[in-house]
Amino acid sequence: MIRLHHCPQTRSMRSLWLLHELGVEFEVQEWPFDKTLRSPEFLAQNPAGRVPALDIDGQQLWETGAITEFLCERFPEVGLGRAAGDLERADWLIWVHFSETISQHSAALTQQHVALYDDSMRSPIVMQIEAKRLEKCYAAVDQRLDGRDYLLDGGFSAADVSVGQAIYMSRHFAHLDGFASLDRWYSTISERPAFQASLPAGGARLYTKDFYPPWDVA
Numbered sequence: 001m002i003r004l005h006h007c008p009q010t011r012s013m014r015s016l017w018l019l020h021e022l023g024v025e026f027e028v029q030e031w032p033f034d035k036t037l038r039s040p041e042f043l044a045q046n047p048a049g050r051v052p053a054l055d056i057d058g059q060q061l062w063e064t065g066a067i068t069e070f071l072c073e074r075f076p077e078v079g080l081g082r083a084a085g086d087l088e089r090a091d092w093l094i095w096v097h098f099s100e101t102i103s104q105h106s107a108a109l110t111q112q113h114v115a116l117y118d119d120s121m122r123s124p125i126v127m128q129i130e131a132k133r134l135e136k137c138y139a140a141v142d143q144r145l146d147g148r149d150y151l152l153d154g155g156f157s158a159a160d161v162s163v164g165q166a167i168y169m170s171r172h173f174a175h176l177d178g179f180a181s182l183d184r185w186y187s188t189i190s191e192r193p194a195f196q197a198s199l200p201a202g203g204a205r206l207y208t209k210d211f212y213p214p215w216d217v218a
Contacts, residue, residue, distance in 0.1 A: 002026035005045050005053040007033045008200035009207055011103055012052030014064045014165040015071075018158055020194035022075050033206055065097050068158050080158040088152050095151045095159035098140070102166035105133045109173040113212040124215035131214045134174040138182055141167070145181040149188070156189070164189045165198075172207050173214075 004019060006012040006028050019026050031037060037049045045053035046062040054061040056074075061067050072081025082092035108130045112122050141163060144151060151159045167176075167186050176183040189195060 001055070001057060003029055003055040005029050005031060005042070005051055005055070007031050007037075007051045007206070008203075009169070009205055010051050011064050011165075011169075013168070013198050014099065014162055015052045015054060015067045017165055017194055017198040018068060018071060018080070018161050020197045021080060021158075021161060021192075022071060022078050024075060032204060064162065065100065068096050068162055072158050080156075080161070082152070082154070082157065088154050091152055092157060092159050095144075096162045098137075099162035099166040102134065102137045102163065102170055105130045105137065106166065106169040106173060109134075109212065110169075110206070113173070114206065114208075122215070127214040131174050134170045137170070138167075138174065138176065138179045141185075142179040142182040145185045148181075150185070160185075160189055164195070172210065173212055175211075 002019070002024065004012065004015055004026060006016055008030070010033065016028065031042060031051065036042065037051065042053070043049055045055065045060055048062065050062070052062065052064060052067060054067050054070075056070075061070055069081070072078075073083075076083065082089045086092075109127060112127050112130075116122050141151075150156045151163060164186065167182070168190070171186075176186060
């Protein structure tokens with residue numbers, strides 16, 4: 001039995017997308033993005049009080065990178081991972097975990113734009129800095145994708161899922177304009193049925209706007 005503990009439009013979408021790509025049977029327990037994640041019930045799944053948490057045959061996992069590696073090793077026949085000894089293993093690991101570099105900047109901007117409830121608590125300087133950092137991440141992915149269909153020459157993999165979900169979140173704060181290879185790749189992978197299945201179907205959403213522009217310092 002596989003059960004994913006999930007909040008829409010958060011990092012847990014990365015694990016949800018991957019599960020859909022793997023084509024395995026699983027359940028989703030959806031949680032609100034609020035103090036409920038600090039409840040004893042949820043802390044039994046993830047002691048940090050964050051999503052995702054994955055219950056697989058009675059074993060609890062958390063951290064998206066760990067979940068990605070575990071699931072790809074558990075279901076190697078799907079071909080979304082790269083095993084130890086594979087020539088693409090190092091690149092696969094780099095891009096699977098680079099998704100968190102992107103996500104940390106999106107998380108900072110989510111806090112500024114969404115989580116803080118009063119304008120006086122927000123920092124225009126932080127917003128502008130973090131948006132620029134996202135663009136630097138875009139440049140790294142764009143360079144990698146120049147002349148490639150996917151992040152790895154061997155084809156679509158969980159690395160594309162991990163980075164693709166991070167880009168999905170970051171697009172709320174920094175446009176893909178000027179990053180042609182990245183934009184082309186994202187347009188392709190976001191049309192995949194598994195990506196579409198991981199989008200919020202309705203109800204509560206973390207982001208109520210499609211885009212949150214940085215505030216002007218002046």
